[in-house]
Amino acid sequence: MQMFPSSLFDNPERLNRWIEIAQSSFLPLLKGALTYTLSLSIISFAIGLVIAILTALARISGSKPLVAVARAYVSIIRGTPLLVQLFIIFFGLPSVGLTIDPFPSAVIGFSLNVGAYASEVVRAAILSIPKGQWEAAYSLGMTYRQALQRVILPQAARVSVPPLSNSYISLVKDTSLAAAILVPEMFRKAQEITATTYEPLLVYSEAAFIYWLICLVLSFIQDRIENRLDRYVA
Amino acid sequence: MIVISNLHKRFGDLHVLKGVSLTVEKGKVVVIIGPSGSGKTTLLRCLNALELPTEGSVQIGEVKLDFSARGRVDKAEIARLRRQTGMVFQSYNLFPHMTALQNVMEGPVTVKKENPDSARAKAVSLLTKVGLADKLDHYPAQLSGGQQQRVGIARALAMDPQVMLFDEPTSALDPELVGEVLKVMKELALEGMTMVVVTHEMAFARDVADEVIFMDQGVIVEHGTPEQLFTRPREERTRQFLQLLQ
Ligand SMILES: Nc1ncnc2c1ncn2[C@@H]1O[C@H](COP(=O)(O)OP(=O)(O)O)[C@@H](O)[C@H]1O
Numbered sequence: 001m002q003m004f005p006s007s008l009f010d011n012p013e014r015l016n017r018w019i020e021i022a023q024s025s026f027l028p029l030l031k032g033a034l035t036y037t038l039s040l041s042i043i044s045f046a047i048g049l050v051i052a053i054l055t056a057l058a059r060i061s062g063s064k065p066l067v068a069v070a071r072a073y074v075s076i077i078r079g080t081p082l083l084v085q086l087f088i089i090f091f092g093l094p095s096v097g098l099t100i101d102p103f104p105s106a107v108i109g110f111s112l113n114v115g116a117y118a119s120e121v122v123r124a125a126i127l128s129i130p131k132g133q134w135e136a137a138y139s140l141g142m143t144y145r146q147a148l149q150r151v152i153l154p155q156a157a158r159v160s161v162p163p164l165s166n167s168y169i170s171l172v173k174d175t176s177l178a179a180a181i182l183v184p185e186m187f188r189k190a191q192e193i194t195a196t197t198y199e200p201l202l203v204y205s206e207a208a209f210i211y212w213l214i215c216l217v218l219s220f221i222q223d224r225i226e227n228r229l230d231r232y233v234a
Numbered sequence: 235m236i237v238i239s240n241l242h243k244r245f246g247d248l249h250v251l252k253g254v255s256l257t258v259e260k261g262k263v264v265v266i267i268g269p270s271g272s273g274k275t276t277l278l279r280c281l282n283a284l285e286l287p288t289e290g291s292v293q294i295g296e297v298k299l300d301f302s303a304r305g306r307v308d309k310a311e312i313a314r315l316r317r318q319t320g321m322v323f324q325s326y327n328l329f330p331h332m333t334a335l336q337n338v339m340e341g342p343v344t345v346k347k348e349n350p351d352s353a354r355a356k357a358v359s360l361l362t363k364v365g366l367a368d369k370l371d372h373y374p375a376q377l378s379g380g381q382q383q384r385v386g387i388a389r390a391l392a393m394d395p396q397v398m399l400f401d402e403p404t405s406a407l408d409p410e411l412v413g414e415v416l417k418v419m420k421e422l423a424l425e426g427m428t429m430v431v432v433t434h435e436m437a438f439a440r441d442v443a444d445e446v447i448f449m450d451q452g453v454i455v456e457h458g459t460p461e462q463l464f465t466r467p468r469e470e471r472t473r474q475f476l477q478l479l480q
């Protein structure tokens with residue numbers, strides 16, 4: 001029986017090599033995570049949220065053209081794979097004279113993606129706020145915009161935090177797709193290290209471990225935010 | 235102060251207000267009673283354009299709006315009308331993410347662009363007036379129904395309205411909390427506020443109202459002083475309704 005663990009642990013030299021590679025690759029991977037994975041996900045999520053709110057408002061605006069545009073956008077993004085979208089932006093657009101660097105290409109792709117998915121969350125959250133809240137705001141003389149900013153969105157934000165946190169955690173993991181369009185984020189680093197060390201199991205597991213650590217930290221932050229926002233709910 | 239003339243409201247095929255006309259003098263308190271579904275809420279909501287009437291006109295103070303099924307009403311005019319009125323809702327509709335103090339400051343600061351310090355001072359004195367000086371920093375969820383409704387009244391008063399509209403302000407309250415809200419409303423009436431109140435609190439109507447209006451099926455069936463309407467109703471429908479209440 002040639003099972004993998006026995007082959008590894010029967011061979012002290014290989015074990016030493018693993019430890020060495022793990023040590024020397026951990027920092028570069030972590031650096032890839034901290035510089036690219038996090039910045040890519042944070043920037044894309046911030047832009048994506050703005051797109052999501054605008055799309056959600058367009059969807060509930062009641063204006064036919066706005067609704068149609070918003071629906072088409074959401075349908076196209078949700079109906080096509082993220083990897084294919086990234087390829088179109090990075091490899092496809094240059095053929096019409098639009099060449100975009102890897103990082104901004106990834107930001108565009110991920111923002112559009114977050115915008116489409118999160119718009120459904122935001123829309124549902126806005127619609128979940130009782131009509132009486134709009135009426136109370138209007139009766140004080142607020143405009144649509146003031147009612148939205150001061151009364152509706154803060155409450156909708158509370159409702160959206162759990163689903164949006166989950167979207168963000170998914171996005172962090174999805175940033176690994178940016179490796180395919182040459183963004184030097186963590187997963188691309190892992191591919192490079194694998195190419196020189198020939199230890200895919202070790203290096204990719206290390207990358208997986210770092211993703212997992214990041215997600216643990218994010219879940220922790222999510223809980224804190226939710227508790228904070230729970231203050232006013234008895 | 236308020237002149238409503240020939241007001242109609244339709245929801246599709248449903249004709250809810252069928253030509254309501256009503257005048258309320260400055261400083262008077264008008265109580266509207268009537269069976270559920272008779273259009274009382276709709277009438278109040280037409281007074282501050284939360285609902286746009288299909289036909290007729292509403293004048294409050296200096297601001298007059300004419301409505302027709304086609305013509306669109308200017309947003310700025312609606313805003314001006316709303317500035318004249320304060321509304322108190324059956325279900326309070328406080329902003330749950332703001333404290334009592336913030337709820338009361340919100341209108342002046344956001345809508346009137348008042349300086350936050352003076353808005354705060356005014357909000358504190360209004361909340362003190364409705365007996366909630368010790369609840370300034372409580373969120374609505376931490377307040378009883380009666381306390382929430384008093385915050386609702388303070389919030390509306392903070393905009394310095396010419397007219398206060400109350401839509402069954404005590405209907406959602408436990409019986410033991412009704413009194414504290416009615417007391418605040420009575421004080422307001424004594425200070426000379428012009429008020430239109432939908433309520434079934436007969437004692438309040440008898441005590442505070444200058445005029446009582448009985449509405450049924452979208453029309454004003456009869457109106458008069460509380461004494462007239464309660465003890466000598468002219469219309470059979472009014473009589474039947476009053477019997478049901480007892
Ligand atoms: N937004 C609306 N759309 C359709 N029908 C409505 C709407 N608001 C009220 N109505 C109808 O109008 C009628 C009068 O309602 P309302 O003014 O709330 O009566 P009241 O306050 O006297 O109980 C009811 O039949 C109600 O179903």
Ligand SMILES: [Mg+2]
Pocket residue numbers: 274275276402
């Ligand atoms: Mg009603």
